[in-house]
Amino acid sequence: YLHANGASMFFICLFLHVGRGMYYGSYTFLETWNIGVVLLFAVMATAFMGYVLPWGQMSFWGATVITNLLSAIPYIGTTLVEWIWGGFSVDKATLTRFFAFHFILPFIIAALAIVHLLFLHETGSNNPTGLNSDADKIPFHPYYTIKDLLGIFILLLLLMSLVLFFPDLLGDPDNYSPANPLNTPPHIKPEWYFLFAYAIL
Numbered sequence: 001y002l003h004a005n006g007a008s009m010f011f012i013c014l015f016l017h018v019g020r021g022m023y024y025g026s027y028t029f030l031e032t033w034n035i036g037v038v039l040l041f042a043v044m045a046t047a048f049m050g051y052v053l054p055w056g057q058m059s060f061w062g063a064t065v066i067t068n069l070l071s072a073i074p075y076i077g078t079t080l081v082e083w084i085w086g087g088f089s090v091d092k093a094t095l096t097r098f099f100a101f102h103f104i105l106p107f108i109i110a111a112l113a114i115v116h117l118l119f120l121h122e123t124g125s126n127n128p129t130g131l132n133s134d135a136d137k138i139p140f141h142p143y144y145t146i147k148d149l150l151g152i153f154i155l156l157l158l159l160m161s162l163v164l165f166f167p168d169l170l171g172d173p174d175n176y177s178p179a180n181p182l183n184t185p186p187h188i189k190p191e192w193y194f195l196f197a198y199a200i201l
Contacts, residue, residue: 056175
């Protein structure tokens with residue numbers, strides 16, 4: 001429960017971060033913004049592969065349907081899908097490779113996050129006034145240390161409350177049913193943090 005709900009909290013933080021960046025016009029820092037977009041896609045890919053791993057009914061359906069979108073690519077689509085599956089359907093081979101990528105991608109994400117920070121360091125961050133903030137700079141410690149620690153404690157409190165009192169709030173009970181390729185889940189809905197992407201599809 002901690003891992004799955006922690007992923008949800010991570011996405012909440014990511015969406016707040018992106019929203020703040022859009023509000024303050026940080027998209028003008030092109031390199032930083034573009035690396036951020038790549039980071040978001042990498043995190044979504046990691047989350048998708050992690051969602052498949054419990055091998056419940058929704059996991060099986062998600063793996064089948066989302067990977068099948070690649071079959072829309074002309075000429076190579078079907079071959080590409082079979083290559084990703086490792087056969088003619090989602091099976092043990094698919095699960096093994098998804099597990100490997102779910103493990104490897106976070107290290108790539110960590111490296112990209114460092115590049116994200118390096119580009120941000122070149123331009124400096126944005127602020128609500130939109131003006132240069134060099135004159136207002138203060139020591140990081142203790143001011144920002146305390147501010148950040150407060151945020152971390154509030155986040156941990158929310159996460160622990162979610163995990164201990166409402167562990168299934170953000171999940172799907174259909175995923176407790178064993179995967180059955182002959183059945184479509186009766187109530188198909190994606191994880192909440194993918195809703196905007198599914199709406200675009």
